[in-house]
Each structure stands twice: as C-alpha cells, then as structure tokens.
Amino acid sequence: MGTHVTIIGAGLGGLTLARVLHVHGIPVTVHEAEASPVARPQGGMLDIHEDSGLRALRAAGLTDGFRGLVLEGREATRVLAPDGTVLFDEDGSRGRPEVLRGELRALLLDSLPAGTVRWGRKAGGVRPLGGGRHEVAFSDGTTTVTDLLVGADGAWSRVRPLLSDAVPEYTGRSFVETWLTGSGTRHPASAKAVGGGSMFALAPGRGIQAHRESGGTLHTYVALSGTREWFDAVDFTDPPAAAARIAREFEGWAPELTALITEGTAPVLRVLHALPAGHRWDRVPGVTLIGDAAHLSAPNGEGANLAMLDGAELGEAVAAHPGDTEAALAAYEEAMFPRSAAAAADGEELHELLFGDTTPHGLISMFTGGAGDA
Template sequence: MSTAPTIAIVGAGLGGLTLARVLRTHGIASTVYERDASPTARDQGGTLDLDEESGQRALSAAGLLEEFRELSRPEGGELRLLGKDASTVLHSPAPEGGGDRPEIDRSALRGLLLDSLPRGTVRWGRAVRAVAAPPAGRPTLTLSDGGTVEADLVVGADGAWSRVRPLLSDAVPVYSGVTMSDGRLEDVDTRHRALAELVGHGSMFALGDERAVVAQRNGGGRIRVYGAVKVPEGWADAEGAAPEAVTKRLLDLFPDWDDALRALITDTDDPLVLRPVHALPVGHRWDRVPGVTLLGDAAHLMSPFAGAGANLAMLDGAELAGAIAAHDDLEAALTRYETALFPRAETAAALSAANLIGFLSPDGLRIARDLFASHTSNSGDDTR
C-alpha cells in the first residue's frame, strides 16, 4: 500500500493483537483501543491448542512461530475420554514433539503478542462506547472518556458483544441452550494429586447424561475445569446469589457421576464462573461498508466445541493485515479479506454447532470417541 491508512482496532484480544502485529511486520502502524485497564486486569482463561492451518499460520506471519514453540507445552497434547463412572474410553498420549496442535497457555500467547508491539500501540482502559460510519467521511469511534477518534479503517476485534458489529449487521448472538462453568485448581501436584492424575498432562473429557466435565492441564501447576449442562437461559442469573449455591445446583446435575469427576467441580480454588454459551448464526456475513470490518468472535462467535475461535481470530488478523499490505486500495483489501473469511468461518461454525449438539446428546460419549479416534493416530492402543 503506497500511503498507509490510519487503522483503529477495537479490542486487544488474540485477534486484534495479531492484526496489529502482522501490520507492524509490514511497516504499517495501528492503534488498539482496549476496554481493560491493563494487560493483567482480567484472567485470560486456560490453554489453547494452535492449529497448523490457522493459529500457527498467523504466528508465522507475525514472525513469532519460534517463540511460540518455546512457550508451548508439547505434553499438553495428551487426551483422555472418560465415561461418567471415570472409566477410560479413549486415551491418546501426547504426540512426539507436541504434534500439529501444540498447547499454550492463553496468557503466555497474549503476552507474546503484546511484547512484540511497540509501546503505546495498545491504549488500555479506552473502551469504545459507539462507532459511527457516515456515508461520506471516515468512521469515528467515541471512547468512554468522551474523546473521539477518526480513522480510515475501524476493525471490530471486540469479541462476542461487539460495538462495531451493528454497523455491518443486525445479527446478535443467540443462547445455545448450554451453560458452562469455569473453575481453577491451583498447585495440583501437591494439593489435588488424585485429580491431577485423573486429568493427566493434557485434556480430559468426561461425557454422559447429555452433560460434560472437561478438565485441562495448564502451565504453572494449574488445571482448568469446565462443566457443560443444558439449562434454560437465565439459569445462571437465577443462581447468581451465593457461589456455594451455584456449585451445589450444578453438582445436583451430576448426581451419580464418579466422585472424582464431581470433585473437579467442587474442589476449585476460586468460585465457579458460569458462562452461557452464545453463538452468531452459522454463515453470518455482511455487505461491505466502507472503512469498517470485523474479525474473530465479533465476526463469527461460535461455541468452544470445535476449539476453533481463537485460532480463527488469529488467522483473521493475519489475513486482514496481509490483504491491507498487498493492496493500494483499502476497499479492495477488505473485499479480499471478507471473501475468504465468510466461507472459512461458516465451516468452523457449522462444525462447532454440530459438536455441541453431538457431545451433549444421549450418544455423546460414542460421538466424541469416534471424533477423537479419527484425530489421534495412536488412539487405538487404549480405546474401547
């Protein structure tokens, strides 16, 4: 691009930061407006496995693949699938060298991207309150402090409840019928040894009764535990009072499950956080609006059941940056980016929706076993 455009990115999640970083590798500056007050203002969540074709491709474009490999946890590729009685249905050891989807703690990945950006690129504590895109003229952000920012390009990388998306689309995330609980166990090799052994070094899925308990080993001696249950929307709010009441009501949904699996829910070191799972319609897309686009969850929020959201957000960021660098005309760049984005996101969103339904169906254990077995080369060793 001959004259660099002014680029305002809303949201310093993995997608927005990847965009800023890859733009930077092409010598294009951008500014990221982030609601959080600082990089450590909020827990960044658990572990992610980065796919060769998406997350890793984005890191390669960002020039950060080697650093990623150093931070990744190859042993995190171990996979266990259990029944509700904690019996092993499938056990796949971590592939040699971590395989093609190495695990990394989300906080480490975000730190890697942040450290690769010039100081001042991210404006912390600058929430975007509104965005306007006049038919003639440049899009404008209004920040929470009342200030305004005009830019040639505004990118909504602001996640599920994007403030930028309404400029492009009327779509809103819809509750999937599934609510997840999110809890942490700390210092597990000392304080929760039996649970650490049950979970292993990677991911453990226990499925049954149209419910799930998923536990993932993280770095720093932590385990992250997710419960998944089918409950009406608002169930979380109704239970919102005391954390103990929420844990008890959740546990009541796993009455005859093995004690160790129940302990994964009750023994967390912090109160459980409930996360209703929402998704945008599969195939969400929009008509071109000059100077505005979306990436990541803002564009294609989907359930976590395909392990694709963060990977795609990063790939979106890398591809958008590449398109901007390759075109003199910004609109041509956005058209190229969105033309590839829409079908890619649709495929992943459809898979994620199908997995959510399948894993939490009466036949969920068999469906998960067949899917995992097809993904793991040596699963036959220990599959029944």
C-alpha cells in the first residue's frame, strides 16, 4: 500500500526508516554502496537515548531484540588526568544502554524482508524528472525512478544537492581511531585505566578517549585540534610511524594512556566535518534527507540516535499521510529542523567542555550535575 519509498544508504537511519515503513505495510527499497553487510567495520559503542534511539526502536517494534544486545556496565564513565590520576569515576548508573553499532545494524537488517537492501549500489547522479519524481543512477550502470527519495547517505550525500548547496566543512579537529585487543591479559595497565565503560583523558585541544567493547577490546578515539595540512603530513600508510607521531602530541602523559595509541591496531584518521548549524532547506517535492545527510555535526553522542529518530518519524509521517507525500515530508521536516539545530548547538557546547580551556573540569561538572545532564 502507498507510495514506494527509495532510500539511499543502509546506515542506522535508513534502516530504521525502512523497518518502520515495513511495519506499516509501505513498500521500500534501500540502495547501499557497500558490497555486503560485513564489507567494513561498523564502528564502536553507542549509548542509546530514551527520547531518540529508544523511541525509534519502539516505533520499529524492536525493543526486545535490542535489549538482548545491551552490554551491561558499559555506561560506566571515568575522567583521568594526563598523568593517569582518576578525577571522576561513576559505575554506570546513568541508565543509557550501550550496544555495538554493528550488532544494532544487524538487528535492523534482520528485521527487513529479504531483498529490501540492494548491496553494491553506489549512487552517482540524481536528477529530478518533474512532479516529485526522481531518477537515481548507480555506478553499476543501472537506474531507478521513485516518487519518494530519501537521502540517508551520510556526510557526502549524493541526494543533498537536490535540496541544498551546503557542503560539510572541516571542524578544525580530527580523531585518530585505534583498537587494543586482549587488553585484560596483554595490556592490564591500559585496561585498568579505561575501566568498565568509557574513559576520557583530556587537555585543551586534545584528548584520549576510549571505550571498553566486548571480548577485552579497548576502542580508542584520539582527538587532536589541527589543520588538515598537519594531519595530511602524518604518513598513515606506515602505521607504527603514524602511531608514534600521534603519541608525540601526548608526551609526558601516563604510559598506560599513550599505549592505547602505540600498542593498538593501525591508526585510522577520521577527519571531522560538519554542516552549517541550523542547516535547512525549502520543501522540494518528492525528496528529503535524514541523519548526517541532513544535519552532520562533530561527534557528540547524538548522531546515531538522531538518525534513527529521523527515520522513525519520517516513516510514521508517511504512514499517517497515505497518498499525500508532500504533507508527510512537510510534517517530518517541521519537527526535524529545530531538533537537529538544538542538537548541533548542544554538541558544540560538549566539544568545548571536552577540548576547551577549562577541560576536564567543565566536563566533570556536567557529569556531576553542575551543567546539565550528560
């Protein structure tokens, strides 16, 4: 029943949308550039928020399956000084369930009928055909025409230019990602420093953040402020040299912290970009965006949750306006624009707490209730 929906991108937002549409009996196809569900690692831990991610999972009818993925105790949070001194330590009573992104994605994929997701379908050109219809051309030479096109295709969305001229810009900060496996036996000091959940060791303009995943794996995000040219000068094709170069930015820090950089897997550069705060567009018939395609911001713990909420609310709007795609899209965007703008502003405040001149004391104050909820 209803309009057939075409989604570009099989991330958490696109899959949540597809699942909610399926629940309501609305036909949907998802086109994904990756060759398969396991084509690449799917990132680390996510804390799922009650008013966004969990709300989306309820709309998708997947709450029970989600509960089975929760890793107990991973909400624990600690803040360390560069010398390893523990400044703040909480055992995990804040109540935000933590799951692995890849397992959550698999839950969503398994909830969809076979063939819903078309793998190896990298979108190239997208063009309007008039009357709200659009044609998407894929890199394999095929095309599809749709009455409702949703860009769930992330930072460098191929769908976004139909709606907006905005382009993501470098934030002035990048992450370097590493994993330390078998930490309990091979790296006990680092494992103790990280604790049972997430760990922040911070100084103005830089930080070492790590999270305990499953099987004794410590997933680290090293944050550094710097120009693109500075990061381009680091040779990530030589992993030991790259790790040593990044670790030099933390000279004098506790060895159990710098070991998260130098003893882990090959470091991976994650250049952080953001769309303009408050990014929005005028209504264009037959097309909209969700998740990072709509409101990319620096990582702040909200991105996955917002993408899932976008997907759920768009799916519900389409179901609530049968035969009236424009009413559905207008209702969705009316709620999404202010929500994403507020989240981007909150994210900027969080990054100032993490990496600004007052770190880590402002962050600790936030955790202890002195500056709102974490």
